[in-house]
Every structure is written in structure tokens, then in C-alpha cells.
Amino acid sequence: MKYFGFIWKNVWRKKIRTSLTILSVFIAFLLFALLSAIGYAFKSGADVADAERLIVIDKITLINPLPMAYKNRIAATEGVHSVTHSSWFGGYYQDPRVQFPQFPTEPYEYFSMYPELKMPQEQLDGWARNRQGAVIGRELAEQYSLKVGDRIPIQATIWTKADGGRTWEFDIEGIFETEDPRGSTAFLLFQYDYFEEARAFGKGSVGWYILRVSPDADPIQVGNAIDLQFANSPNETETSTEAAFSQSFAKQFGNIALIVTLILGAVFFTLLLVSGNTMSQSVRERISELAVLKTLGFSDRLVLGTVLSESILIMLVGGLLGLGVGWLLVQGAAQAMGAFLPGMFLSSQAILTAIAVMIGAGIVAGIFPALQAMRLSIIDALARA
Amino acid sequence: MSETLATLTGVSKTYQKGKEKVEVLHNLDLEIARGDFIAIMGPSGSGKTTLLNLLGGLDKPTSGTVDVGGAEISSMSNSQLSRWRSTNIGFIFQFYNLLPVLTAQKNVELPLLLTNFSGSERAHRAGIALGIVGLEGRTDHYPRELSGGQEQRVAIARAIVSDPSLLLCDEPTGDLDRETASEILKLLQILNREHGKTIMMVTHDAQAAEYANHILICDKGTLERQEAA
Numbered sequence: 001m002k003y004f005g006f007i008w009k010n011v012w013r014k015k016i017r018t019s020l021t022i023l024s025v026f027i028a029f030l031l032f033a034l035l036s037a038i039g040y041a042f043k044s045g046a047d048v049a050d051a052e053r054l055i056v057i058d059k060i061t062l063i064n065p066l067p068m069a070y071k072n073r074i075a076a077t078e079g080v081h082s083v084t085h086s087s088w089f090g091g092y093y094q095d096p097r098v099q100f101p102q103f104p105t106e107p108y109e110y111f112s113m114y115p116e117l118k119m120p121q122e123q124l125d126g127w128a129r130n131r132q133g134a135v136i137g138r139e140l141a142e143q144y145s146l147k148v149g150d151r152i153p154i155q156a157t158i159w160t161k162a163d164g165g166r167t168w169e170f171d172i173e174g175i176f177e178t179e180d181p182r183g184s185t186a187f188l189l190f191q192y193d194y195f196e197e198a199r200a201f202g203k204g205s206v207g208w209y210i211l212r213v214s215p216d217a218d219p220i221q222v223g224n225a226i227d228l229q230f231a232n233s234p235n236e237t238e239t240s241t242e243a244a245f246s247q248s249f250a251k252q253f254g255n256i257a258l259i260v261t262l263i264l265g266a267v268f269f270t271l272l273l274v275s276g277n278t279m280s281q282s283v284r285e286r287i288s289e290l291a292v293l294k295t296l297g298f299s300d301r302l303v304l305g306t307v308l309s310e311s312i313l314i315m316l317v318g319g320l321l322g323l324g325v326g327w328l329l330v331q332g333a334a335q336a337m338g339a340f341l342p343g344m345f346l347s348s349q350a351i352l353t354a355i356a357v358m359i360g361a362g363i364v365a366g367i368f369p370a371l372q373a374m375r376l377s378i379i380d381a382l383a384r385a
Numbered sequence: 386m387s388e389t390l391a392t393l394t395g396v397s398k399t400y401q402k403g404k405e406k407v408e409v410l411h412n413l414d415l416e417i418a419r420g421d422f423i424a425i426m427g428p429s430g431s432g433k434t435t436l437l438n439l440l441g442g443l444d445k446p447t448s449g450t451v452d453v454g455g456a457e458i459s460s461m462s463n464s465q466l467s468r469w470r471s472t473n474i475g476f477i478f479q480f481y482n483l484l485p486v487l488t489a490q491k492n493v494e495l496p497l498l499l500t501n502f503s504g505s506e507r508a509h510r511a512g513i514a515l516g517i518v519g520l521e522g523r524t525d526h527y528p529r530e531l532s533g534g535q536e537q538r539v540a541i542a543r544a545i546v547s548d549p550s551l552l553l554c555d556e557p558t559g560d561l562d563r564e565t566a567s568e569i570l571k572l573l574q575i576l577n578r579e580h581g582k583t584i585m586m587v588t589h590d591a592q593a594a595e596y597a598n599h600i601l602i603c604d605k606g607t608l609e610r611q612e613a614a
Contacts, residue, residue, distance in 0.1 A: 002498055009486040292482045295443060296496045296543075297471025299464050378443045382478070 007309045013282070018314065021278045025318025026325075028271045029354060033326020035260045036350040037333070042256040052081075053113065054223050055245040056209040059236035065205035066235050074209055077225050079217030084109035087195070087207030091154035091168065093144065100140060101187040102154060103207075104195035107135075113210050116179045123148065123174025131194045134170035137185025138177045148172055154188070162200045210242075268361065275365035279311050283369040290373050291381030304374035311366025312359055319358035323351065390419040390550060390583050391440060396449035396459075397606075398435050409435045411606035413449070419550070422577040422584045424594035427603035433587040434555055436603065440585060441474045441553045442466040454550055471499045475544030475582075479556035481536040483528040489515065489539045490524040496547045514542035517580075518572060534565035541572060545582065552576065554586040558593050570596040 012018055056074060058064035065087070075083045089102035107128040111117055119135060127133040136146060146152065149172065156166045170190050178185050196203060213222045223239035230237045283290070290303055298306075327346050334344040398410040409432040417423065417440075425433045438444040439451050442458045451459040454473055461469060483492045493511040502510065515524055518538040528536055537557060544552055554573065558566035574596055576582045586597060594600050602609050 002504070005491075006487070006495070006498065009491075013486045288482060289484055292476075292478075292484070293495075294467065295441070295470065295476050297467050297469075297499050299467040301464070302467075379438060 003306060003309070007306055007313060010282075010306070011310050011313055013286075017278060017281070021275055021314055022318035022321075024271055024274050025315055025358075026322040028267045029319040029322030029358070030326045030329075031267055031322075032264055032354055032357070033323050033330060033346055033350070034333075035264060036354075037326075037330040037344045037346050039256055039260045040347055040350065041344040051241065051243070052213050052215070052219065053242040054211050054213060054219055054226075054239050055242055056211065056226055056237050056239045057207075057245070059227075059238040062208065064235070065202060065207060066209065066237065068204045068206055070209065070230065070235070070237075071206075073229060074211060074226055077222065077229065079213050079222040079225070081212045081214045081217075082109065082112060083209055083211045084113045085192070085206035085209045086110070087192075087205075088158075089154070089156070089190075089195070090158045091156045093152065093154055096155075098144075102134075103187065103189055104192040105189055106192055107189075110189060111176075113212060116183060117176045117185075118179060119174045119176035127173035127191070130171055130173055131191055131197075132169065132171055133173040134188050134190040135174040135176055136172060136188045138175055139184065139186040140188065141175045143186070146172055146175075148175060159195070159202075160200045161198045164200070168198070268357070272361060272365050275311065275314060275361070276368070278314070279307070279366045279369040280372075282310070283307060283373050287376065287381045287384060290376055291378045294376065294378050295382075300374045303376070304370045307370035307373045308363060308366045311370070312362030315358040315362035315365070316355075319354065323354050327351075387418040387420065389416050390421075391415075391417040391451070391453040393436075393439070393446075394450050394452075396439065396446045396451060398432070398439065398444070399447045408606055410439075410446070413606075413608060415601075415608060417583065417585065419583055420577070420581055422574070422596070422598045423586070424597035424600045425585065425587045425603055426589065426591070426594055426600055431603045432606050433603045437553050437555055437585060437587055440551070441476060442470050471496060472547055473549050473551060475547070475549040475552045477537070477540050477544050477552060477554040477557045479559040481528070481533075481540045481560075483536055483539055483543075485528050488525050488527055489520060489531065489535075489542075492528070492539055493542045493546050495543060500547070511542070511546055514546040515539070517545065517576075518542045532565075533561050534568060537561065537565075537569050538572065541569070541576070545576065545580070550583055552582050552584045554584060556587055556589065558588070558590060563592075566590070566593060 056066070056070075058066055068085075071083055071085060074080060084106050086103045086105045089104060091102055092099045107124060111119065111124055123135065127135050134152075140146065151169055151171050154168045154170065156168055159168075160166055161168070168190075170188070176185060192206070211222075211226075213219050219241060223241075226239045227237050293303060293306075294300070323346075330344055330346045393413055393415040396410055396413040396415075397408065399406050399408045401407075409430075413436070415436075425436060427433050435444065439446055439459075440453060442451075442453075442461065446459050449459070450457055456469060456473075458466060458469060483489075484495070487495070490508065490511055493514050494507045497507040497510060500507075512521070512524065515521055518541050520535060520538050520542065523531060523535060523539075526535075528539070531539065537560075541557075552573075557573070558569050561569060570593055573584055573586070577584050577598075584597070586593070588594055
């Protein structure tokens with residue numbers, strides 16, 4: 001610690017150059033924070049997935065519906081414990097920009113399928129009794145100041161009603177929460193019976209089935225048995241684990257992890273060039289000062305350590321600032337976009353990774369100038385001065 | 386008979402300059418008494434600075450031995466030499482070589498970073514050293530805010546702060562006007578006479594050499610003459 005003041009003074013010997021380098025580090029780690037949070041959001045579905053839950057969708061595309069008649073056949077498949085279904089409604093609330101997922105489903109079956117979702121029993125009963133009833137997650141309730149008893153209109157973008165109307169009105173009967181902090185509650189559930197009765201087309205179909213396998217059954221074998229049942233039918237199925245389904249759903253937007261890695265790779269490569277150049281210049285312009293330090297008794301290793309510490313310090317100052325501002329922006333974005341892209345979160349693993357990258361990048365950017373300083377011959381350097 | 390601080394025995398130093406070997410010092414024998422003030426004079430390239438570098442452990446002889454304060458420094462490793470220099474030698478350069486990012490106080494504290502002294506102890510000792518060179522009121526000034534003479538005084542304070550027995554001065558007045566040079570030389574005399582520092586000073590200036598107790602004339606790699614000032 002006694003060298004910190006000396007190292008800090010050296011870092012700021014050229015204020016504009018250091019500020020610009022720190023700014024570039026700041027931008028890089030700001031991007032790191034934002035992209036990590038987005039990447040986390042896309043894979044959070046897989047993280048919270050239950051290994052015993054399977055998803056059955058149309059083999060060709062998730063957009064194709066499956067017949068309602070499949071439900072009993074799936075339920076009768078050996079190893080299946082329980083079944084429910086859901087569909088994509090795709091409406092908006094108040095303004096086309098205010099979008100959050102809405103799913104028509106079966107009240108009791110759905111909450112039985114997702115035990116991590118918690119809601120008072122009387123609210124679940126109330127929803128089951130009210131055909132136009134709906135329940136919403138805590139995140140939605142807080143974001144739009146909604147409460148039990150409110151009536152909310154959802155404008156359909158796909159599912160027009162049989163009477164030609166596009167406005168679907170729901171009574172909020174309950175507000176659910178999740179026990180898993182990584183899970184999202186930014187969605188609305190309403191009764192499939194109301195959906196089935198009121199929609200203009202697509203009757204007798206559902207978007208996908210969700211099933212729970214028996215504890216002693218092999219999920220892969222159960223999935224294969226289901227797909228085999230519907231092979232060569234007009235609606236062949238593809239059954240996968242919930243995690244695999246979430247991952248394939250996220251991949252519809254592209255390989256997010258790869259995109260994030262490529263962007264960050266390019267950013268950090270540029271960052272290394274910028275900061276490496278800064279450190280090289282910094283060492284070149286004070287060759288005689290480094291020689292004086294060695295003359296005073298600073299060992300080769302100590303000189304190496306101080307130069308390397310300067311490089312790491314620049315990375316840590318810019319990086320921690322970037323990470324801090326990024327964390328604030330992620331918090332804000334999670335509030336603003338939580339319904340559209342739930343699960344945006346800067347994980348502790350991402351923060352630790354970022355700090356490790358800061359230190360690593362500081363070492364890589366500073367190692368060659370530091371070695372140059374370490375190997376410096378006092379006689380030659382003083383003669384040049 | 387005065388005690389010997391440093392002894393050079395059969396010291397030669399040869400540099401490789403391209404394909405040519407240049408012998409800067411040839412089979413040199415020298416004894417330096419503790420508390421002496423010696424000026425080394427001679428033409429450029431005569432080996433004055435090389436002699437100083439060998440005494441300060443900045444360079445090693447091609448042959449022969451260098452003993453300073455009972456330590457044979459010519460056989461020490463680089464890290465041993467670094468440690469040894471930090472407590473035994475004070476260097477004063479022609480162009481002061483202060484660190485521009487540090488104040489006078491922090492420049493003087495620099496060698497003390499290598500010790501186990503606390504921050505307040507380092508500040509206290511640097512304050513004393515600055516007091517000896519007459520710069521108590523300039524502790525918070527940066528080198529760019531000081532005159533050449535003041536910068537050299539800070540450099541002298543930095544050289545004595547760790548209380549070394551030997552001060553090696555390479556043209557300490559070479560960048561100063563006559564009046565300021567005289568002040569610096571008087572200061573070196575005080576350090577020699579009142580604080581017991583042994584001083585080896587390389588200079589081209591005959592007037593500066595008069596402040597020393599002895600003058601060594603270095604020429605063609607040998608010490609040709611040794612005379613009382």
C-alpha cells in the first residue's frame with residue numbers, strides 16, 4: 001500500500017491521455033455489463049427450468065398450434081404425471097409499446113405444474129370461478145400499479161374475437177410471485193375456456209403442452225414415446241426438456257451468447273491495443289526516471305511491479321466505473337423492459353468475471369512495457385538522458 | 386591514520402563498442418578514506434563516470450574487485466546491489482533527475498519507500514533532509530516550480546535521506562550558474578565536514594574541484610595524478 005500514492009501519481013502524469021484510456025476502459029466494461037445482463041436474460045429461462053418438466057410443440061415450428069385432442073393422449077402416455085397447456089396471446093396493454101406475455105391456460109393445472117409460482121389459494125379459486133378472470137405476476141402489478149379487482153383491457157394483435165372486436169377485458173383475480181429470484185413474474189395468465197369460446201379462429205387448438213414426468217420415469221424416454229405417438233400425423237410433435245425449449249426459444253433471436261462474445265472480444269481486443277499503447281508511451285517517456293528509481297535501490301522486480309500496477313490500476317478505475325454505471329443502467333432497463341425481456345440481471349458471476357478480466361487485461365497490456373522497464377540498464381538509460 | 390571506506394583493486398572495465406573492445410579503466414588501484422571529499426577530473430571518455438558507477442554498484446568491473454564499507458560489491462547479484470545501494474549510497478546527478486510528478490517532499494521520501502518506516506516517519510526524515518539543504522519552505526513544490534539550484538538541493542536531500550556513508554556526485558554543478566554552483570558546493574562541503582559524508586565528485590570545473598580535499602586526474606583509463614587541493 002505504501003507504493004499506492006507513487007503509482008497513482010504516475011498513472012496521472014499525462015492527464016488527458018490517462019483520461020481517454022480510462023474512458024475507453026469505461027465504455028468496454030459498460031458494454032460488458034449491459035451485454036452480460038442481456039445474455040443472462042436470454043439464458044435465464046434455461047436456468048430456472050425444471051428437469052422433470054417437458055414441453056411438447058409442433059415439430060415444424062412453435063407457431064403451429066397443436067390439437068386440443070392431444071391432451072388426453074399425452075396424459076395417458078406411460079411416465080407422464082400431469083399435463084397442462086398454454087398458448088401465445090401476443091396482446092398489448094394501453095399502448096402497442098407496452099407489451100408483456102399473456103397466456104391462456106388452465107388455472108389449477110398451471111399452478112400445479114409450476115409449484116414455484118405462489119399465490120393465495122382463495123385468489124386461485126377466484127380466478128378459476130371467473131371465466132374472464134386473470135392473474136398477474138408481482139413484477140407486472142408493481143410496474144403498472146395493478147391490483148386485485150382491477151379490470152384491464154388487452155388489445156389483441158393476433159386473436160380477434162368472434163364478434164370482430166380486438167379488446168379482451170380481464171378481471172384481475174390474483175397476483176402471484178415466484179420463489180426463484182431468477183424467475184420472471186412479468187406475465188399474465190387467463191382462462192383458456194374464455195379464450196376458446198371468444199376467439200374467431202383456431203378453435204380446438206393450443207400453442208404447446210407442458211407435462212411433468214413421474215419421479216421414476218426417464219424424461220428422454222417419455223419425450224420419445226410422445227413424439228412416436230404423433231409421428232406421421234398432420235401435427236407431428238417435438239418434445240424437449242424445459243431447459244432445451246428455453247434455449248431454442250432464445251435462439252430464435254440468434255445465438256445471443258456468440259453475438260455477445262464476438263462483440264466483447266472485439267471491444268476488449270481494441271482495449272488491449274489502446275491501453276498497451278498508453279503504457280508503452282508512458283514507459284518510453286520516463287526511461288531516465290526509471291533508471292533513477294533503480295539507482296535509488298528499487299529492484300528490477302519492484303520496477304516491474306510498479307509499472308504493471310499502473311496498468312492494472314487504469315483498468316480497475318475505468319472498469320469498475322463502467323461496471324457501476326452498467327449496473328445502474330441494467331437496474332433501470334430491468335424496470336423498463338422487464339415485461340418484454342425478463343431476467344435482465346448483472347449476476348455476481350458476471351461481476352467477478354469482469355474484475356478478473358480487468359486484472360488480466362491490465363497484466364496483458366502492461367507486461368511488455370513493464371518487462372522493458374525491468375530490463376532497463378541504468379548506465380545506458382542515464383547516458384541517454 | 387584514517388579508516389578506509391572503499392578499495393578498488395586491479396579494476397579494469399572494458400566495453401564492447403560494435404566489433405571493437407574499449408578499455409575504459411585499466412588495472413586501477415584506489416583507496417578512499419572515510420570522510421574524504423574527492424574530486425575526479427579528466428577529459429571526456431577518461432573513465433570518470435565509469436569509476437563512479439563501479440563505486441555505486443551500478444556497473445561491475447571486467448576484472449578486479451570493488452569493496453565499499455566492507456562489502457565486496459563487485460560479486461553481488463543485481464538484487465543484492467539494489468538493496469545495498471538503497472542504504473549505502475547517495476547519488477547526485479548533473480540534471481537533478483527528480484520525478485516531475487512528485488513534490489519535493491515526496492521526491493525526498495522516495496528512497497525511504499524501500500524501508501519499513503511508517504508514512505509519518507518517512508515524512509519526518511524527509512523534512513529533516515530538506516531542512517539540512519535549506520528547503521523547509523518548499524516541500525510542497527513540484528520540480529517545475531523550483532529553480533535549478535533548488536532542484537539540485539532537493540536531489541541532495543534525496544541522496545542523504547537514508548543516511549548513506551558515500552555520496553557519488555556526477556557533475557553536480559554542471560547545469561548551474563557560478564553563484565548557484567558555489568552554493569551547492571558549499572552545501573557538499575558542509576555535508577562532508579559536519580555530517581561526515583564521504584564524497585566522490587566528478588567535475589570538469591577546476592573551481593568546483595577546489596572545494597574537495599583531493600583531486601584525482603583520470604586519463605586513458607588510469608589515475609595519473611593524485612594531489613592535495
